[in-house]
Amino acid sequence: MPEEKQPKPWGGGDHLYPLLLAGAVGAWLWWRNRQPLPTSSNTTMSGRVCIVTGANAGIGKATATALAQRGARVVLACRSPTKCAAACEDIRRRVPGAALDALSLDLSSVESIRGFVETFHKTGLPLHVLVNNAGKPGTIRGMEQSMVVNHLGPFLLTHLLLPDLRKASAAAAAPASAIGHGDREQSPENVPGTGPSSRIVNVGSRLEKRGNLWAAAVSDGGGDTAVPPGTRWFQPPPRKKHDAFGLYGSSKLCNMLFTFELDRRLEAARSGGRRLVTANIVTPGIVNTKLGDGTVSPWVAWAGAPLKAALMRTADKGAETVVWAATSPEIEEIGGGKFFGDKNEVPCSDASRDEDLARQLWEATEQAVGLEESERVV
Numbered sequence: 001m002p003e004e005k006q007p008k009p010w011g012g013g014d015h016l017y018p019l020l021l022a023g024a025v026g027a028w029l030w031w032r033n034r035q036p037l038p039t040s041s042n043t044t045m046s047g048r049v050c051i052v053t054g055a056n057a058g059i060g061k062a063t064a065t066a067l068a069q070r071g072a073r074v075v076l077a078c079r080s081p082t083k084c085a086a087a088c089e090d091i092r093r094r095v096p097g098a099a100l101d102a103l104s105l106d107l108s109s110v111e112s113i114r115g116f117v118e119t120f121h122k123t124g125l126p127l128h129v130l131v132n133n134a135g136k137p138g139t140i141r142g143m144e145q146s147m148v149v150n151h152l153g154p155f156l157l158t159h160l161l162l163p164d165l166r167k168a169s170a171a172a173a174a175p176a177s178a179i180g181h182g183d184r185e186q187s188p189e190n191v192p193g194t195g196p197s198s199r200i201v202n203v204g205s206r207l208e209k210r211g212n213l214w215a216a217a218v219s220d221g222g223g224d225t226a227v228p229p230g231t232r233w234f235q236p237p238p239r240k241k242h243d244a245f246g247l248y249g250s251s252k253l254c255n256m257l258f259t260f261e262l263d264r265r266l267e268a269a270r271s272g273g274r275r276l277v278t279a280n281i282v283t284p285g286i287v288n289t290k291l292g293d294g295t296v297s298p299w300v301a302w303a304g305a306p307l308k309a310a311l312m313r314t315a316d317k318g319a320e321t322v323v324w325a326a327t328s329p330e331i332e333e334i335g336g337g338k339f340f341g342d343k344n345e346v347p348c349s350d351a352s353r354d355e356d357l358a359r360q361l362w363e364a365t366e367q368a369v370g371l372e373e374s375e376r377v378v
């Protein structure tokens, strides 16, 4: 009699080993994505005020939490007051006694940005750190909000808050008598001292390498009076279906060009003394947030959630380099105009370092957001 074949547990060894291997790799990735980065500094931020945009979710909320943990007063700048209040509650649960303010900011609206700055000024608070974190993905339907929310809005917001950042840094650096008094008025850039600089930290992405600013559209921009040259920068060529990553990447390339040009201008503005404000840009890595969820069907987002949790880093880990750039004393030595990932400078595209392109983009953006002459502060 032939011997009866015994069924193997788990449907047979053929499946068991790949399953075990996949499980082990998944567990390792899950563990690795939760490990803090080395050299985490816990610089105290007591007495310092930070604004974090898009602070109700993802990397922004994790950044706001970490800054509050370090003793900073954090202004959460969010589009939805309800989500902002809920985020404040969550943060206070993690950081009892956290000093938080919730202010409304919709980066797709010039009125909202100007209103936000006005309300912030009414609080009478100084400003030491601005984290331009809020962001939107591109979609196959076109540019939509990603260029507006990721580049135009933060450009305007940064300009309107730059005088506050300079003032707070000058006040931290020197006795009040050294600023704007005495025989020879000192511009903020020339104030001596060793206090910490104010910081602008923009949240970028390695997808900036996929960016394309449609240079052809720019070069003939002046010829068509119906379309102001400024806006043409932000119009991708008409097509039925867009490369969503390319559109997002373009807005992130703008973040890079803006950060580097801003830092060059901040550097050029000083003729001696210390630098009062530095501007850097950070890539948080691939982070498990809701960014992009709206660009796929809710079912795909739901089904992909466990995979995202295993393969992507947590928002807390994604925020680490943002917080490091905003708080670490090392930045005083390193300076601005850098692209950071995992607390180190990382390579960026050649286009992002193109100074001519950056200048053109700057001028086009000034026009697009309607920056007044008196607001061209750098």
Ligand SMILES: NC(=O)c1ccc[n+]([C@@H]2O[C@H](COP(=O)([O-])OP(=O)(O)OC[C@H]3O[C@@H](n4cnc5c(N)ncnc54)[C@H](OP(=O)(O)O)[C@@H]3O)[C@@H](O)[C@H]2O)c1
Pocket (backbone or CB within 6 Å): 053, 054, 055, 056, 057, 058, 059, 060, 077, 078, 079, 080, 083, 105, 106, 107, 108, 132, 133, 134, 135, 136, 149, 203, 204, 205, 206, 283, 284, 285, 286, 287, 288, 289, 290, 291, 292
């Ligand atoms: N996740 C990643 O893997 C990754 C990788 C590289 C770079 N980044 C960058 O990291 C930043 C944060 O993204 P995240 O991953 O944390 O995404 P997220 O969880 O979706 O958070 C995005 C934040 O931006 C806010 N926001 C969107 N539109 C806004 C508007 N018009 N005005 C003001 N706030 C607005 C959102 O508010 P609502 O909740 O109201 O929509 C939310 O608070 C973005 O700049 C993103 O490009 C993320």
